[in-house]
Amino acid sequence: MIIAVQRRGDIQAGTFTAMxxxxxxxxxxxxxxxxxxxxxxxxxxxxxxxxxxxRYRDDGAVHAINAAxxxxxxxxxxxxRLLDLAASxxxxxxxxxxxxxxxxxxxxxxxxxxxxxxxxxxKALLPLVGWDKVVWRxxxxxxxxxxxxxxxxxxxxxxxxxxxxxxxxxxxxxALVNLGGDLRATGPRGGGAAxxxxxxxxxxxxxxxxxxxxxxxxxxxxxxxxRFLLKDGVRYGxxxxxxxxxxxxxxxRAVTVAAATCTxxxxxxxxxxxxxxxxxxxxxGQGVAWWCHR
Amino acid sequence: MRxxxxxxxxxxxxxxxSLFGGCASLGVQPWERDLLAQRSMRLDGxxxxxxxxxxxxxSKEASTGGAGFGGGGCGCN
Amino acid sequence: xAATDRTYRSIRGALSAAxxxxxxxxxxxxxxxxxxxAILGYAEPNxxxxxxxxxxxxxxxxxxxxxxxxxxxxxxxxxxxxxAVPGAAVQTFTRPSGRGSYSTAPGETxxxxxxxxxxxxxxxxxxxxxxxxxxxTAGLYGSGEHDYTSMGANASIARDFDRRxxxxxxxxxxxxxxxxxxxxRPIPFAxxxxxxxxxxxxxxxGSKNVADAMLGLVQVIDRATxxxxxxxxxxxxxxxxxxxxLVSVVDPTSGAPVDQLFENRPDARTKxxxxxxxxxxxxxxxxxxxxxxxxxxxxxxxxxxxxxDRLELGxxxxxxxxxxxxxxxxxxxxxxxxxxxAALPDxxxxxxxxxxxxxxxxxxxxxxxxxRDHRVTARVEYYRQSGDGHPAGAPGDLASFDLFPVVDxxxxxxxxxxxx
Numbered sequence: 001m002i003i004a005v006q007r008r009g010d011i012q013a014g015t016f017t018a019m020x021x022x023x024x025x026x027x028x029x030x031x032x033x034x035x036x037x038x039x040x041x042x043x044x045x046x047x048x049x050x051x052x053x054x055r056y057r058d059d060g061a062v063h064a065i066n067a068a069x070x071x072x073x074x075x076x077x078x079x080x081r082l083l084d085l086a087a088s089x090x091x092x093x094x095x096x097x098x099x100x101x102x103x104x105x106x107x108x109x110x111x112x113x114x115x116x117x118x119x120x121x122x123k124a125l126l127p128l129v130g131w132d133k134v135v136w137r138x139x140x141x142x143x144x145x146x147x148x149x150x151x152x153x154x155x156x157x158x159x160x161x162x163x164x165x166x167x168x169x170x171x172x173x174x175a176l177v178n179l180g181g182d183l184r185a186t187g188p189r190g191g192g193a194a195x196x197x198x199x200x201x202x203x204x205x206x207x208x209x210x211x212x213x214x215x216x217x218x219x220x221x222x223x224x225x226x227r228f229l230l231k232d233g234v235r236y237g238x239x240x241x242x243x244x245x246x247x248x249x250x251x252x253r254a255v256t257v258a259a260a261t262c263t264x265x266x267x268x269x270x271x272x273x274x275x276x277x278x279x280x281x282x283x284x285g286q287g288v289a290w291w292c293h294r
Numbered sequence: 295m296r297x298x299x300x301x302x303x304x305x306x307x308x309x310x311x312s313l314f315g316g317c318a319s320l321g322v323q324p325w326e327r328d329l330l331a332q333r334s335m336r337l338d339g340x341x342x343x344x345x346x347x348x349x350x351x352x353s354k355e356a357s358t359g360g361a362g363f364g365g366g367g368c369g370c371n
Numbered sequence: 372x373a374a375t376d377r378t379y380r381s382i383r384g385a386l387s388a389a390x391x392x393x394x395x396x397x398x399x400x401x402x403x404x405x406x407x408x409a410i411l412g413y414a415e416p417n418x419x420x421x422x423x424x425x426x427x428x429x430x431x432x433x434x435x436x437x438x439x440x441x442x443x444x445x446x447x448x449x450x451x452x453x454x455a456v457p458g459a460a461v462q463t464f465t466r467p468s469g470r471g472s473y474s475t476a477p478g479e480t481x482x483x484x485x486x487x488x489x490x491x492x493x494x495x496x497x498x499x500x501x502x503x504x505x506x507x508t509a510g511l512y513g514s515g516e517h518d519y520t521s522m523g524a525n526a527s528i529a530r531d532f533d534r535r536x537x538x539x540x541x542x543x544x545x546x547x548x549x550x551x552x553x554x555x556r557p558i559p560f561a562x563x564x565x566x567x568x569x570x571x572x573x574x575x576x577g578s579k580n581v582a583d584a585m586l587g588l589v590q591v592i593d594r595a596t597x598x599x600x601x602x603x604x605x606x607x608x609x610x611x612x613x614x615x616x617l618v619s620v621v622d623p624t625s626g627a628p629v630d631q632l633f634e635n636r637p638d639a640r641t642k643x644x645x646x647x648x649x650x651x652x653x654x655x656x657x658x659x660x661x662x663x664x665x666x667x668x669x670x671x672x673x674x675x676x677x678x679x680d681r682l683e684l685g686x687x688x689x690x691x692x693x694x695x696x697x698x699x700x701x702x703x704x705x706x707x708x709x710x711x712x713a714a715l716p717d718x719x720x721x722x723x724x725x726x727x728x729x730x731x732x733x734x735x736x737x738x739x740x741x742x743r744d745h746r747v748t749a750r751v752e753y754y755r756q757s758g759d760g761h762p763a764g765a766p767g768d769l770a771s772f773d774l775f776p777v778v779d780x781x782x783x784x785x786x787x788x789x790x791x
Contacts, residue, residue: 334652
């Protein structure tokens with residue numbers, strides 16, 4: 001694994017690639033060697049979580065669940081906690097947040113083109129979508145044959161939180177974890193100062209960065225300016241309604257939320273997107289800081 | 295008398311175990327904690343009043359404690 | 372464009388809880404301090420009155436570390452039943468210190484009017500996380516008044532099970548109390564002597580050790596219901612006699628007091644306590660019901676039933692009626708009087724608090740928020756203790772006296788608390 005550490009003013013910045021994107025960890029009060037060791041620690045934890053919960057690796061926990069062919073699978077404690085969280089998110093979002101909806105990507109390829117799938121093709125996949133069809137009795141999960149779960153909607157934010165918690169224990173001072181725009185700070189910088197982080201503004205296709213200030217907690221963004229289809233002047237964003245199999249109508253281009261943890265922020269941002277035209281109304285009731293890009 | 299007390303305690307323990315030990319259906323999911331999270335539902339929601347009451351009854355009655363640890367004092371009045 | 376006037380309920384609180392269960396959120400950055408203060412007035416008409424002030428601070432250091440600190444100051448003054456029986460003639464009693472005396476009118480319950488004391492108690496504790504599901508708590512306690520000191524320590528651990536729907540906790544506490552009565556401790560069963568005469572005294576201070584162990588369970592039943600069950604074992608060894616209390620020796624025929632002896636209690640006591648509590652959220656507010664059963668090897672059995680019903684009035688205001696019923700049986704060695712000429716028992720006390728009685732409490736509390744994070748409360752309670760004033764077998768004059776006068780008490784409390 002390639003990691004790099006460089007000094008930026010009075011902080012050390014470590015970078016590595018994971019979770020399909022650039023990752024960055026910032027440390028205060030470290031020399032280069034300390035920062036390198038901490039970056040290695042952060043990269044190892046991030047990759048561990050990526051491997052464990054990736055749909056694509058055939059040695060991870062999620063793969064074992066998806067490949068069981070209708071049989072019950074016993075899961076470890078960490079996977080069980082994430083499945084509990086997935087169940088909570090499904091219930092709290094009124095069924096909008098659904099980790100079984102990833103299978104719809106067999107019909108949808110958001111490559112910026114105008115190639116919409118046929119209605120029949122989408123409809124044929126719907127019987128394989130729905131968390132309510134899953135039998136989850138901790139520690140055993142049973143998926144009906146053909147169904148799949150995808151914890152990708154939680155995994156990156158979860159990794160940011162877990163990595164930050166590791167660093168909170170290991171680093172001499174405050175640290176900030178940035179996994180491709182999903183952020184978690186272990187606390188404010190020395191003297192209560194804020195971390196200033198440049199986050200790609202997903203609402204703008206020119207990839208301009210916005211500078212945000214964070215003193216603690218998590219920040220996450222849902223939405224991707226590059227993942228959409230455009231046909232007859234209608235933009236189809238990549239978030240799918242698990243009940244219809246079609247993109248959520250009138251969804252914002254991106255939603256950014258700041259909350260106590262990155263996972264919480266990520267779920268709120270995603271659920272806001274899934275509310276479509278009501279995203280702002282939903283966010284306004286949550287008591288968190290948020291930015292919505294139309 | 296002491297024999298009877300011992301059997302009351304044993305019966306209470308058996309009742310408690312059968313109530314909570316074998317019941318997997320008790321409890322709530324994490325998203326159902328909205329009411330339980332309220333301050334008025336906390337068991338230690340009013341510690342100052344609880345401690346003041348404990349001190350009054352400690353001074354006036356022969357029984358103390360039970361719910362947790364209380365402070366001491368002579369209770370001499 | 373999106374523009375709706377629909378309002379959505381917040382899922383954030385429940386989501387935070389779900390995230391915490393998933394193992395994230397352990398490095399919560401919320402650091403908060405809660406401060407609670409209260410002043411309580413306690414008054415038994417014609418007997419004791421007390422004023423008690425409390426300051427408690429709890430601080431959340433984040434990462435699951437919690438600290439608390441409490442200071443209590445109380446001042447007590449007034450008269451308390453000495454244990455002696457009423458007499459048909461004026462009775463004169465030497466104060467327990469041996470300095471001065473007080474007199475009691477015929478038929479009146481003798482009240483020792485020398486109580487005047489102030490107590491300062493300080494306690495502090497720290498809770499720290501042990502992994503994701505367990506916590507450990509340790510605390511220290513100390514209090515002092517002019518004739519009594521108490522020092523104690525406690526430690527407990529708690530662990531959550533079944534998605535934090537069940538918590539088991541276990542703890543121990545130990546304290547050592549020392550009593551140094553003015554003038555020294557009277558020798559048990561020594562006769563009260565006239566002012567100026569030397570009362571035989573025990574050497575040194577009286578001390579006792581209190582060791583407690585408890586095992587508790589808290590179980591979430593459903594979305595609105597919570598139950599708690601706790602068993603406690605308490606062992607007290609050492610000097611437990613009240614150096615200020617008397618037992619009257621009366622003439623078997625006339626019932627007239629012929630002698631006043633200082634009381635004598637066993638030096639060991641083992642208590643078992645079973646405590647159950649349920650809290651349930653109803654449409655109008657929270658109902659809190661508890662029951663405590665206590666039994667000990669002094670022969671006392673007690674039952675305590677308590678109900679609080681919080682009525683939410685809207686706008687962060689509430690009204691909370693409170694009812695408490697208490698009943699205890701008498702200690703085996705409780706004797707309202709001793710008969711002249713009969714052999715002395717091993718132990719005897721006439722302290723009504725070790726006799727059989729019922730206690731009723733009726734109270735009302737009102738609380739409201741004033742501004743964000745500031746709360747005020749006020750409560751009034753009435754407490755009444757009543758026992759058998761005319762026990763069977765009372766000889767002579769005693770049959771016509773009320774040997775267990777009702778004790779009434781009023782409690783007033785004002786509280787103010789704020790958190791950040």
